[in-house]
Amino acid sequence: MLKMFVVAALLAVPVIAPQVVFAAETPTQSFVYQGVTYVYTAEVKDGVRTLRGTAANGTVPFELKVSKAGVAGSFDQTPVSFNLHEIEHLGRKDAQ
Numbered sequence: 767m768l769k770m771f772v773v774a775a776l777l778a779v780p781v782i783a784p785q786v787v788f789a790a791e792t793p794t795q796s797f798v799y800q801g802v803t804y805v806y807t808a809e810v811k812d813g814v815r816t817l818r819g820t821a822a823n824g825t826v827p828f829e830l831k832v833s834k835a836g837v838a839g840s841f842d843q844t845p846v847s848f849n850l851h852e853i854e855h856l857g858r859k860d861a862q
Contacts, residue, residue: 794819 796805806819806828815832817839830839830846838847 794805794807796803798804802821803823804819804821805824806817808815808817810816813833817828817830817832820827821842826842828839828841830837830841832850834850836847836849837853838845840846
């Protein structure tokens with residue numbers, strides 16, 4: 767489930783060109799996957815996209831750092847990490 771969330775979140779986050787963006791607040795984004803609502807913010811710094819938010823009506827916190835090397839962080843206070851190659855096929859499948 768976590769890997770599918772990451773795929774959905776990555777597809778939902780627009781690609782940000784390398785530029786300086788001045789904003790008072792990062793916009794909150796959300797999506798529903800298998801009946802669970804995920805609400806998060808995304809920011810990019812030094813080539814790493816950080817997704818911070820909650821799932822399941824705000825009861826499950828998560829923070830994921832996505833880089834070319836892979837995904838690492840925590841989901842429901844449990845450490846997670848995996849290679850992006852492990853989820854590439856999931857994104858293609860969902861996009862069809």
